[in-house]
Amino acid sequence: MFISVIGCGYLGTVHAACMADLGHHVIGVDVDESKIKELSAGRPPFFEPGLPALLERAMASGRLRFTHDVAELARPGGGERTPWVHFVCVGTPQRKGEFAADTTYVDAAVSALLPHLAPGDLVVGKSTVPVGTAERLSARISDRVPGAMLAWNPEFLREGHAVTDTQRPDRIVYGIPAGPGAARKARDLLDAVYADAIAAGVPVIATDYPTSELVKSAANAFLSTKISFINAMAEVCEAAGADVTELATAIGHDERIGPKFLSAGLGFGGGCLPKDIRAFMARAGELGADQALTFLREVDAINMRRRSRMVELAREVLGGSFLGRKVAVLGAAFKPDSDDVRDSPALNVAAQIKLQGADVVVTDPAAVENARRTWPELQFASTVEEACERADAVLLLTEWQLYRDLDPHVLGTLVRGRTMLDGRNALDPAAWRAAGWTYRALGRPRV
Ligand code: UGA
DSSP states (O other): OEEEEEOOSHHHHHHHHHHHHTTOEEEEEOSOHHHHHHHHTTOOSSOOTTHHHHHHHHHHTTOEEEESOGGGGOOOOSSOOOOEEEEEOOOOOBOTTSSSBOOHHHHHHHHHHGGGOOTTOEEEEOSOOOTTHHHHHHHHHHHHSTTOEEEEOOOOOOTTSHHHHHHSOSOEEEEOOSSHHHHHHHHHHHHHHTHHHHHTTOOEEEEOHHHHHHHHHHHHHHHHHHHHHHHHHHHHHHHHTOOHHHHHHHHHTSTTTOSTTOOOSSOOOSSSHHHHHHHHHHHHHHTTOGGGGTHHHHHHHHHHHHHHHHHHHHHHHTTSOOTTOEEEEEOOSSSTTOOOOTTOHHHHHHHHHHHTTOEEEEEOSSOHHHHHHHOTTSEEESSHHHHHTTOSEEEEOSOOHHHHTOOHHHHHTTOSSOEEEETTSOSOHHHHHHTTOEEEETTSOOO
């Protein structure tokens, strides 16, 4: 297949490399020239486990290249033309001052593609968009290039697992055009793109545009709700002196509930869940279905309350004031195995504590550079030892394995006060208490 991938962020870069690895011929396009320079040299411009090796292999195959100039998609005329499949993988951030998603980049990507489309080509949207976007874009495409088609193919990959999630997704969803001829052609092209995964038994759900768009919004809304549910239970556990981690294990044994996404703690952040539930509420409002999603306001509120609770807990263990105290923060990324700091709960807490007068030093195995750019007023350290030296309290806010494995005895020799606040319920309270630490966590009893 001949494939282009428009937008080389976390989603697009991994998608492009995986497609080339499968044997397709792929051009990745991004307007950011510095990113294209890095990618063309085989260097991913962000941290993602498994991606460097995959990118190297794909580049060496000669089937993957990157460009900042979408005009490179223009091909010489004449002869039988193989249809192209163009994946749109650009971001849809939250609009400033509003809940709604900003689809400017998706519209711009389609506008850039239009001059290069030919009848039989397929544009495939992967970005998370408000329901109704595909219908609108499809009309634009067929008005300009009759015979060119649009499909919507939402992406469910998680950062930190992006390569395996792309190679072996748990499902593939196609939103395909309504007419039978176009539906068949679009489906055949997508089946050819994903032939490997389909042969391995990955289920395909082919549906209409709005359902495919809503599948993604609904999935992220459900995941956010599950996390906020367990965090609401953590609030009740704190009030009642109960342990939310044991509660989660117990309810997770019920197959109808399941154990995943029941880790109570600082809650969800990142470039997807927070903005996606807000965009979903905004879109439902536009459609006159706002009441259906008012519960997502509560999901968002519970999530944000966890950050404030963490700050309160830190102030409490430090005797009621941050002034003159040193706080070490372990973790800056919104989750482990990522260098993404978009809406990072860890940095949000670190910044609030800093604003309240503490001397805050943040460390992270991968995200320090990104964090420094976003929060230049915070101090950063490259190692746990440097961050924790003479700290009055240590806050574990992103559960990297490195931090789960910390030895409380060794760390105890570096700090000024043996106080550990575990914002991710990632440590063994008994081991830390036995080593002389005051251990506190969200949703767990104090002793
Ligand atoms: C999320 C979805 O999980 C993906 O399926 C989706 O494709 C992606 O958004 C997207 O829309 O692009 P991601 O943002 O990479 O993926 O991260 P998650 O693994 O979902 O974690 C999100 C946040 O929830 C993190 O801050 C994590 O620490 C937090 N979390 C997760 C919890 O607080 N508790 C849990 O039990 C699980």
